[in-house]
Every structure is written in C-alpha cells, then in structure tokens.
Amino acid sequence: MVEKIFRSQCPISSGLDLFGDKWSLLIVRDLLYHSERTFKDFSQSSENISSARLADRLSKLEKSGFLTKSKHPTNKKVFLYHLTQKGRDLAPILAEFVCWSNKYLNDHISEESKLFAEQLKDNREQVLSKYQNP
Amino acid sequence: MVEKIFRSQCPISSGLDLFGDKWSLLIVRDLLYHSERTFKDFSQSSENISSARLADRLSKLEKSGFLTKSKHPTNKKVFLYHLTQKGRDLAPILAEFVCWSNKYLNDHISEESKLFAEQLKDNREQVLSKYQNP
DNA sequence: TATATTGCTTTCGTTTTGAAAGTTATTTTT
DNA sequence: AAAAATAACTTTCAAAACGAAAGCAATATA
Known part of the structure; x- marks a missing residue:
C-alpha cells in the first residue's frame, strides 16, 4: 500500500527521486523567474509541455511541498501557483x-x-x- | 535524419536534455567519488540500476563527452570508466x-x-x- | 578442462510519455 | 441574454522508456 519514494539514502539519488525528470525543474525555473504563474503561463513556456504532463507535475510538486496553488482574487477560473521556501531553495x-x-x-x-x-x-x-x- | 537534442535555448532545459534523468547523475556521482569504475562497480551501487539501463546510460554519457571508456591494463574483459573535465564540472x-x-x-x-x-x-x-x- | 566472471544484449511485460481531442465552469463578446 | 471564447484541466491512445530476468561471448580462475 505504501509506495516507496526513495531508492537509497543518497542525497543525490533522493533529490532525483523527487524532481529528477525533464519537467519539474522547468516549472520551478518559471516560478523563480516570475514568482507567480498560471497553468496557461506554464503551457506557453518555450519547451511546449503537454497539458497532461503539466497537470501531473504541478500536482506532484504541490503534494511534495515545492509549490502552492491558490485562487485568483477576482477570476474564478484561474489558479495561481507560487513556490514555497522548499521550492525556492x-x-x-x-x-x-x-x-x-x-x-x-x-x-x-x-x-x-x-x-x-x-x-x-x-x-x-x-x-x-x-x-x-x- | 538529424535528431533534435534540445527543447529550447534555456541552459536549464538543455542541461536536463543531456543528463536530466534518474540515472546519469548517479553514474557521475560514483565517478566523482571513486575516479575509476567498472561496469560491475556501477551495477553494485545501492540504487540497483538494471544492466540494460546502465549500458545505455554509459554509452550516452560517453557519446556526449562526460566520460571515457578505456581498457584495463591487464584484464581483457574489464573496461574502465573515467570522467572528463566536462563530467567533473x-x-x-x-x-x-x-x-x-x-x-x-x-x-x-x-x-x-x-x-x-x-x-x-x-x-x-x-x-x-x-x-x-x- | 571445467567453472565462474565480466560486460554487455535480448526479451518482454509494465510504466511513462506526448499529442490531440474532449470536458466543465466561467468569463467575455455580441 | 445568448453565443463564443477561454482556463484548467482530463481522457484517450499509440509510442517510447523502463525494470527484471535471462541469455551470450570472451576471458579469467580454479
């Protein structure tokens, strides 16, 4: 029932287990540079991530505590993503x-x-x- | 005929295109720590890479210039892997x-x-x- | 000479991925 | 107010990547 996250006790391997794929660090990059992004913003980055992949990565990064998702103050259909300290680091x-x-x-x-x-x-x-x- | 390597001109995305997977940096890690490794050595690292994946990654890292493969001085069936400066960096x-x-x-x-x-x-x-x- | 070892390669079933189309709620335009 | 557009996903599906296991050839060891 409990799925294993980490392959070993190595800090490098463990980092790779969390964000070692082709997309996660690009999402972090966009948030470091812009501090606030929407789903559409990420979609428009020059690497052309597919929406399925983007949705999946955003939810994993949120679940792992790298970023937060919040409501737009005025527009109900837009969500805002921000980095946590863990992500900024x-x-x-x-x-x-x-x-x-x-x-x-x-x-x-x-x-x-x-x-x-x-x-x-x-x-x-x-x-x-x-x-x-x- | 010419396959595209890079998704964009971003240095982060381009780095990920070259070594952004779950295994490449662990091979580099082993070589930074030990300076010289054999196929078997890599196989025995605690993350348990499969031999198919290891062979594939070693050849890609060699082709991209991160490491070199050379003959063992006395044992004909062993090969030695070393980092290049590009890999050490x-x-x-x-x-x-x-x-x-x-x-x-x-x-x-x-x-x-x-x-x-x-x-x-x-x-x-x-x-x-x-x-x-x- | 027989056995073991090294460095792979092959096979194959599973997982992950990218591309495209579809969905729903909301917002904007007419 | 109705129609069209948009944001944020979700679904579908075929292709690519992957892990586990077995197989193989050359060489080394017992």
Missing part, C-alpha cells in the same frame, strides 16, 4: 545548471542566459539571495 | 543536490552524506576544488 541547483551550460553549451544557449551566467559568476551570493526570499 | 550541481537534501530530507539521508553536506556548507570552494582536477 532549488535555486542554487538551477544556478549551477546555468553555469555548466554556459561553459559547455555556450554556442547553443540564449544571449540572455549567458548574461545571467556572467552575473552568477561575478556575484553568485548576491544574485542567488534575490531568489531565497518570497 | 557537474560536481557543483551534485553539491547543491547534497545541500538541498541535507536541509529538506535530513531524516532520510545517510549520516555520511550529512557530514559531507556540513563540509560543503563550511568550505564549499575547497571541498569542490578536489573534484575539479583529474
């Missing part, structure tokens, strides 16, 4: 993805992300601190 | 996994990894520098 992982890709995929990534990688290189702590608080 | 990503899991999965991860997380917290640069060179 994934920012340093994403930052290292950015740095790695800036070094090894430099001719492929966008100019905007190269600039961001430079900022991280020069001033990691300060850049990241902006994402640590709500 | 994933260490900071793994380090952030360790820090995140130490904070949010502390009651689940091993004591050994908690110690490692503490070392990273106190002395990130020096701890990581050990993994940056061959």
